[in-house]
Amino acid sequence: MIQVTHISKEFVSPKKYPGLKGAVKGLFSNEKVRKTAVDDISFHISEGEIVGYIGSNGAGKSTTIKMMTGILTPTTGQCLINGIDPSKNRMENAQNIGVVFGQRTQLWWDLPLSESFTILKEIYNVSEEDYKSRMDFLNEVLDLPEFFDRPVRTLSLGQRMRADLGAALIHNPKVLYLDEPTIGLDIVVKDKIRDAIRQINAQYRTTVILTTHDIGDIEELCSRIIIIDEGKKIYDGGLEELKNTYGxxxxxxxxxxxxxxxxxxxxxxxxxxxxxxxxxxxxxxxxxxxxxxxxxxxxxxxxxxxxxxxxxxxxxxxxxxxxxxxxxxxxxxxx
Amino acid sequence: MQKLKRYGRLYRVLVSQFLKTILQSRVDFFIGLLGFFFTQIMGIAFLYLVFEQIPDLQGWTLDQLIFIYGFAQIPRGIDHLFTDNIWMVSWWMVIDGDFDRYMLRPMNVFFQVICEKLQPDALGELLVGMILIFLSISKGVLIVDAAHILCFFISVSAGAVIYTSIKLFFATIAFWVKQSGPFLQVAYNLADFAKYPTEIYSKGVRFLITWVIPFAFVAYLPASYFLIEKSALATIGLECLIALIFWIVAYSFFRYGISRYESAGN
Amino acid sequence: MKKFIRTYLPFASNELKRNMAYKGAFYLFTLCSLFGSFIQYYLWMAIYGSAQGAKLGSLTREEMVVYVFMSYVTSSLTMISVSRELGKDVVKGSVVMNLIKPIDYRLSLIAKGLGTMVYHFMMPGIFVWAGLEFYKWYALGLPVVNIGNLLLYVVSVIFSFFIYVLFDFCFGMIAFFTTYIFGMQMAKDALLSFLTGQLIPLSFFPEIVERLFEFLPFSSMVYTPVMIYLGKYGISELWFVLGRQLVWVVLLYLLGSLLWKQVTRRMIVLGG
Structure with missing residues (x-):
């Protein structure tokens, strides 16, 4: 389902100098600072897996996810998501994936939630029948009707996260990327979200990749984890195996x-x-x-x-x- | 064709959502319209006052200048109405990482940028432009026949494309420097030069607004086609060619810029 | 007095520092604002080229060059918006916070405006002015401005600054009634560019209109100082126009106090 081969991402930025003098110097100098955020990472993920992608802050988690979703173009290497290279066929790939970024909503801020879903239905070209059956399922696992008619900006963080998760799934994506899906949520809501992810995975065999700092997310959801640090992959394997080796x-x-x-x-x-x-x-x-x-x-x-x-x-x-x-x-x- | 239809439908859906939020603040809408309307009217009043003192300006009559001025507002207004969100890209979206969401949806990125917002303030510019053009027609300074009417529509569309291309080009710089607002602002303000006949400027300025940032092709040059017997090919034809070239350049640059996008948080 | 300065000087100096923090590409903005003057310059050159007489609206071609660029310098020094910040504070609701502080809110805004004025004097005021004088001397073969006119100009500009900020403070109170102050600003700027003489010297208007405009406070914001700079006033006229500026400072100050009292009282009653 997902084949990542030797991807690296390097960020180049002009060197900055302090102070007014530095600003002037910066205008004329051509010095660059290179930072390798992701360094030669490869892995393979099969259909229906739930994989935890973990690492400390700045380890390169988000950068990898962003390359897999098509936001960033890898400096070298390639990812194939369901046979599609997102940096070349961004739109085709976008039709196959769902994305939730914990800190940023993709919904229409000022509109009632229901309107967001109507728009997304059009964007992803979901047929009326599919939309109905999907919504029935999502309403059940995420309890959306509770706040379906309220403007997104009035939703609580937990409600918004459920809404975002629903919105990412409306087109039945083959792969679901979750970046910190439970950040800032209380325990009850966290449980609900985890439960929903499990159900979605079971029902539709959706492949799920999730980055998180919450060990609870990993223990409850993931059968496999990939750990990266300073841009390099340092562990890739089953959760039990990890516990057996290191634990x-x-x-x-x-x-x-x-x-x-x-x-x-x-x-x-x-x-x-x-x-x-x-x-x-x-x-x-x-x-x-x-x-x-x-x-x-x-x-x-x-x-x-x-x-x-x-x-x-x-x-x-x-x-x-x-x-x-x-x-x-x-x-x-x-x- | 199928694709075009789909995008047409998407545009309607997305824009109508935006209009819903706008309609909640009707007062703001009228105030904004008024602001742009006033700004343009002052420019006309200036011309009236000046022509109290002189019979013509390097061979141009007041009525002709007013037409050029009014005509310049139409492509500007069209572009302003439909693609105002490009400003947000240059100022905030790249640096904040808000651009991410365009990359995640199965739609053309440029299409997503422009259908996120309609700028009703632009109606002020369009209104002034239309009033001045009808005024010019009633005074009989324009050549009115089928060919010219057709060319009018072609010209304002091509002019709007030139505006959009220039905006897109300078906004794209943001993919390298994160915020390209100041660059865009400078380029955009150059358009003000095009409200008057280019003959009044020095060679350097004329070169700049004709060949580097081609605002002369948006207003003065095509306007002259409607005022005096000039060949359509040398004016409107050339304008279309310039529009096409600049669009291709700007859009390719934009596509390239997207591949350089770095998102936020690094 | 000493305490007064100690209280409000930080507002001015912080604003100056804030402005100075913008670097690099932001200098381009300055360039941008000069475009308008260059368009006017070329336009006037063409207009004088098409005119029969040597003088238009009582100004010669050379005087018009000075007028165009000095009105740019003058308006950048005097027309410094305080209503924008007032509007922002109203929308955020922080005006109420300012009411409980032991400072005069309006004076703090004016002090900030003063900081911006100093910045505009350095960037790009002084350069444009020096460039203009050099151009006058080098290309037009005219003497540079005489020191008396320059000093009187400076005095007049200071009055102008106060007239503008005091007026703009009154204007800014519109923010209590509409949220879209951007549109109002546009309309105001357009109207003022006309009434202040920024766009065209008031002497171009029919006499009756010119009289009317001179009667309004706006002519004192740009037109008066620039005409002083050009040495267009005799001694008695000079006292008159400077006196008129002073009168406007006082009147607008009183008007601002009155409106502020009314509006804040309303706000307190309505609970912000």
């Missing part, structure tokens, strides 16, 4: 009664593992013992039984590494 570390924290006896444990022997696979920390003031370990190699039960042999345990807590931690770690690793 294999698990933490067990126990409150023990007799801290002094903990040192008697022969960890390597009891856990049947080399000491590089776990770390042990103690906090004698609070009587806390924390063991971090690779869950693929070491059994939690081994740890607990070893401890219980020497001391009573008042409380046990087992923590999995959260996705946000993993993502953070990946960003940090790159820097």
């Amino acid at each position: 294999a570390v698990r933490k067990v924290t126990m409150e023990v009664r007799r801290m002094e006896r903990i040192s008697e444990i022969d960890w390597e022997n009891r856990l049947h593992a080399n000491s590089s696979l776990f770390t042990v920390q103690t906090d004698s003031e609070k009587n806390l013992l924390t063991v971090s370990f690779d869950k693929n190699r070491i059994q939690v039960s081994d740890i607990i039984s070893s401890v219980m042999e020497v001391s009573d345990v008042k409380d046990i807590q087992i923590q999995e590494t959260e996705l946000s931690e993993i993502v953070k770690a990946i960003y940090r690793h790159r820097i």
Whole structure:
């Protein structure tokens, strides 16, 4: 469905100098500043996938999306969306895609929402029948009738986002791009939006690509994620796989009664593992013992039984590494 | 043909939506119209006062000058009415990234730009132009026959195309410098030179408004066809040719500019 | 007095700085505004070329060159809009905010206008003026302006500035009644270009109309200072026209206060 091959985007801007002197100098100098926002990225996405496209601010997420939608022309490389190169056949591509930019509406600001839909129906050349059946579906998953007759400028952020999502889907696009679809929304609305995206994907096999900073979006929606940083792709794979690779570390924290006896444990022997696979920390003031370990190699039960042999345990807590931690770690690793 | 029909239909839909919002503020509409109307009327009053002092201006009578002045308003008004949104592209849309939305819809980008707005203020210019032209006809300074009437419509259309091309060309610079409003403003204001016979200007100015930024072809040159027996080919024909060339240049430049569009947020 | 200056000077200097911040392409704007003068210049040259007498509307061809460019310089120094900002403040509703500050709103607008005036003096006023004087001396073989006329001109320009901003303040109150002040501005600018003598010297009008126009405050905005610059007034006339300017400053000041009081009272009653 989507084939991105070696795309790069470079932005060139004239060099600026400070002050009045600098302004004059700037007029005559021809120095340019080059910035590579996207650096040789390739990936393939199949029909019906929901892919999270993530990275820190300025990593090049939006730039990639903008190239795929036809807003920007890649400096080098090519993307093919459903066999169409958006930079060459922008209009044909536009007919196949739906786009929602979280911070910017595509609706007609001063008109009632219903009018926006009427206009979009004309723009995308949607037949009366298709329009009806689509609207029935969208009304159901997005609850549009609630505010269908109100001018767009009077809608709340959550309502506007639902409206925008509906507007992007009116022509049954094969691919849906969502740039920060849940930004600034409260939890209830976020859930609603996520639910709608899931339903749309299930019902029409719409391919969805979404950029977000919200880990919840990714965990609830995406089966696959692509992480980019400083314009380069640094991870591409399943969510579970990511958790397994980077998130294999698990933490067990126990409150023990007799801290002094903990040192008697022969960890390597009891856990049947080399000491590089776990770390042990103690906090004698609070009587806390924390063991971090690779869950693929070491059994939690081994740890607990070893401890219980020497001391009573008042409380046990087992923590999995959260996705946000993993993502953070990946960003940090790159820097 | 199918495509043309579709665009015609789209234009109606998009513009009628815009008109709905405009009609909510009718007072503003009349005030704007009045503003442009007044500005042009003052220019005419100026000519009247001057001609109190002189019998003719380098061979042109007052009635003829008034026709040139009025005629110049028509293509200007047509362009102003239909393509005013080009100003927004040059001033804000490129730098703010609002241009994104044109790139996302399955319609011609230029088409989207112009159908986002109609500028009713332009009716002030058109009104003045029409009044002055009818005045000129009633005074018998014009040659009126079928060929001239036909040429009139061709000429004002071609003139409007020249205006639009010049605006589009200078607005396109925004894809490189983000804001090209000042450039566009300078170019657009040059049109004021074309309200009078070009003979009064020095060679440099005449060259500039004839061949560099060809406003002379919009007003004075075609107007002379209606006033004195001049060949249609050398005036209206040439105007059409210039319109075609400038349109092709401006539109190709615009297309190229779009591929350079950088959106916002970098 | 000292306190007064301390309060309002920042308005002027900030406005000056704000104007100076525009660079590069924005200088083109200045060029743009000069186009009109060049069109007029060529037009007048053609008109004088077609005229029988040497003088038109009591001005010679050379005097007309001076008139065209000095009326440009003068109007750029004196006709500085305060109604635009007033309109903006009304639409945004920030006028009410200004009412509770311990400053006179109108004076703050005038101080800002003064900052813009200083900017216009530097960009492009002084250059156009110098260019004109050079042209007079080099191409037309005329003496440069005499110092007395220049000083009187400066005094007159200062009066003109106050007449314009005080008038424009009154005009700006239209913003309380319509939101589309842009259209009103257009109409006003068009009308004023005529009444002030910007477009054509008032001496071109039939005598009765000229009398009427001189009676209105607008002739004092551009026509009077430029005619002073040209040395067209005798001593007694000079006192008369300067006195008339002063009278207009006072009258427009009082009118502005009165209208402002009425309008703000209405606003407070209606709750903005």
